[in-house]
Amino acid sequence: MQILTLCGSPRFGKGPEKCSSLYLSEQLNRRLGPGWTMQIEAANPARDLDELARRLAGVQRLVLAFPLYVDSIPAGLLETLAGLEERLAGRPGLDQIPVYFIVNCGFFEAVHNELAVEMAELWRKNCGFGPGRALAAGGGEMRQAPMGRGPLKTLGKSLDALAQDIAAGRSGPTLWAQPDFPRALYQLAGNLDFRRQAQKNGLTPRQMKQ
Numbered sequence: 001m002q003i004l005t006l007c008g009s010p011r012f013g014k015g016p017e018k019c020s021s022l023y024l025s026e027q028l029n030r031r032l033g034p035g036w037t038m039q040i041e042a043a044n045p046a047r048d049l050d051e052l053a054r055r056l057a058g059v060q061r062l063v064l065a066f067p068l069y070v071d072s073i074p075a076g077l078l079e080t081l082a083g084l085e086e087r088l089a090g091r092p093g094l095d096q097i098p099v100y101f102i103v104n105c106g107f108f109e110a111v112h113n114e115l116a117v118e119m120a121e122l123w124r125k126n127c128g129f130g131p132g133r134a135l136a137a138g139g140g141e142m143r144q145a146p147m148g149r150g151p152l153k154t155l156g157k158s159l160d161a162l163a164q165d166i167a168a169g170r171s172g173p174t175l176w177a178q179p180d181f182p183r184a185l186y187q188l189a190g191n192l193d194f195r196r197q198a199q200k201n202g203l204t205p206r207q208m209k210q
Helices: 020-031 049-056 075-088 110-127 150-168 183-200 205-209
Strands: 002-007 037-042 061-067 099-104 134-137 175-177
Touching: 002 020, 020 037, 020 061, 020 099, 020 134, 020 150, 049 075, 075 110, 099 110, 099 150, 110 134, 110 175, 134 150, 150 175
Parallel strands: 002 037, 002 061, 061 099, 099 134, 134 175
Antiparallel strands: none
């Protein structure tokens, strides 16, 4: 059974260490049972939309993974989706291919992804694909803990649920996952990291306060 995952992050080429969308896609792939094959490809933007549209008609499941950009879908992925919609809308058989979404953001609260999930769902309906489910993840690039434990306990369980739904072809409401970690400490850690980056680039503490 074939699953195609289109990763809409501009950081795709930097690997899962720098690309949260790719990291989450790989975590999902590990949770799929035997008999499933997932191929993860960059889609920001896609290089050959005609070929991609032909391939989509032959997969059993489609996954879109992307980061939140200004409360929306990244421009490069949006270009890909618009081109695919032109080529796929009205094509018979697409309703048998459910689409699943993984949307992540740097905000602590996963609810910031809500509008982007709605936009992706509108694209699915316009193309004629079958309903699936979305996972909306907050917490940015918080990957210090093992997946499914500590701060990432809820995210791990959500990925488990999404993998099970993909295998069964089930649809469902959006899964919301944010760190099992105090928000205040998350902000403190983020501010410390910003200060380190600023100092590395030659900014003084006084300049950072301006």
